[in-house]
Amino acid sequence: MNRNERSDELHAKVQRFARGDQALNFADLAREITEFQREFSPGFARLLVRLGRTPNAIEEIPGVPCDAFRVARVALHAESEDLRCFATSGTTGGARGTHALRRIDTYREVALSFGRRALLADDRSRRVVALAPRLDDPPTSSLGHMMALFMSDFEGSVESEIHSPERWLIGEHGVDLEALERAARDARDADQTLIVLATSFALVALLDALAGRAIAAPARTVIMQTGGFKGKSREIAASELRRAVAESFGIDPRCVVAEYGMTELTSQLYEATLPGSALEAEHHGMPGVYFEPPWLRVVPVDPVGLEPVAPGETGIARIVDLANIDSALAIQTQDRVRRVNGGIELLGRAPGATPRGCSLTIEEFLQARSP
């Protein structure tokens, strides 16, 4: 089999696994993908050589640092085979990276499969809007692409409806409050569940725009909140943001569900707080604790030695995502995490070193060079 045939076979297996095929298991799939990437990703092969052994456990698979996505192409296939190329939104570090995908159907399968479990509480009719800018065509934001998938799947809407300006409620002048209130009213009148997909900084912008006012939203409103602030708004503590957003929509704070995802990944993690959702039924999660889908594992590792830390100890997240078939099976983030109650607690980005000298830091350099 050639590279793409092997890749296609792995995509099929991961999709089957995501659909619950009991004949497959995480460890075997991880092993197969490791071998596939060893053969077709020279960079990953070099990381394995440096490791000095074949990984015997999921925890031993070396992670490709997120930084690598900013300075190199992290893909097993040629650029001409890219079906989508998602750009990172940039962090305080400045430079942007991309995640090239040869196939998009696995993204769809895993995003929907776990998104439904975290964000849907019943079978009622739904209306989905996004506190996000209008979607590019083709989408260059993985988050935007995921939001569009959710609109289409959760609502059963057709493609043309997804691109409607009534769906994407961040414009040139910030939050389109009128359109949001219209969506809330329409959902209420039609006895629908309102699902609002939003970034953290968009929610802060919404709170600022509301200036203490409330939105007359349906009782069954669900808010999906994702991402950090990236310097785009004032920062609010997660618990305070959740409380304020819930109050503005007149809903139970447990209906504000945080998602953790990143462009370098194909899959996402969610809090298991939404009453009535499959994920909540399984985990009865607390706010701030994120749960992995069965095809993704978070391994907290020591930031210096990159070895797994003891259970319950804080480390930085190495994420093994089986759906990253054509890029990097494991990625090494700088996000501090701790395993708690079967889930993952996010503790923010690992702090940079305190400068001791007048050498230019990498962070300063990237910031100065960012457009």
Next chain:
Amino acid sequence: MSSTRAERRARLEPLLESARSLVDGTSTRGKFARERLVEASGLSRQGVDFALKRCLEANPSEAELSTLLASTPEAPRAQVLLSANVFVAAHRAIALALAAAPLVFVRASRREPAMTELLLDGARGSFELMPELEPRAGDQLWAYGSDETLRDVARKLPPGVSLHAHGTGFGVGVIDGALADTELEAQLARFSEDVALFDQRGCLSPRALLVQGSSERTREVARVLARRLAALEAAIPRGTLQTAELAEIARYRDSAVFCGELFDAGSGFVSVGVEFALPPIGRNVHVFAAAAPARTLASLAEFITVHAVEGKPELRAALAEALPSARSCAFGGMQTPPFDGPVDRRQRRF
């Protein structure tokens, strides 16, 4: 009410004498300085000794001092705001202020006041150590720190104060790949010393080496440099790094392995790539091939404080033109610029 040249020169002498007494590692002051500086800087004992002997400008030539005096503006009062710089920087910074004014006020780094205190101990009355500076109109202020700190200083400055702001930066080496192997080895041994001094914490510390040559030759240069760095570390061990610095090194190292090639170099490494990258401090160097080094470095001019070059005159000329504010020197001389003014000649505005 300006001072005569002789008066200004005389003001420098106690400071120079104080510095001189620190260089000798067998003297009481020299021993005490080493103890304090090892603790404050995180460098190894050998690293501190090497830096004091190599980089502390205890015996500048009269020609250098003349240039320093000629290039320093005069004022009734001068102020110095020091950051947690490489420790020898305090000496030059205070010397500039003494050349400028009879009254000098210095605020040392809160985290690393050791060198400033050591210099003052040996030159009582030359300058005053202050918990906070209060510059006023007519003062000259030399400030050192991150760009963020310097922007803050500039913003809060009263009108009429002249600010000389020196931020962060790095050095680069440029080498002609056509050098004979023995000469290459010698040059890279000297470059290793530039790298090892202060464990690359200085704004003059080289972080990248451009090779004018093929990718094969570049790889060979990287391999030799890694070997020289490892050999030097046996004599001058790397100091302690913060956990966050070690984490940054681990992250960069794996990125470098993924994106290119990496040679272990004692505690540090040498990465090889096809374009510029800035490795973390801690004796880590990025080596890459550049057919036209001057053109490659021109876009980085605002960050580059010094370049060492070993190559044809045309290459030197092109680099001088591309990096007009950077000092130019030979390999092994990056951390010892003449004592003729600020080491950082970039006139950046904050």
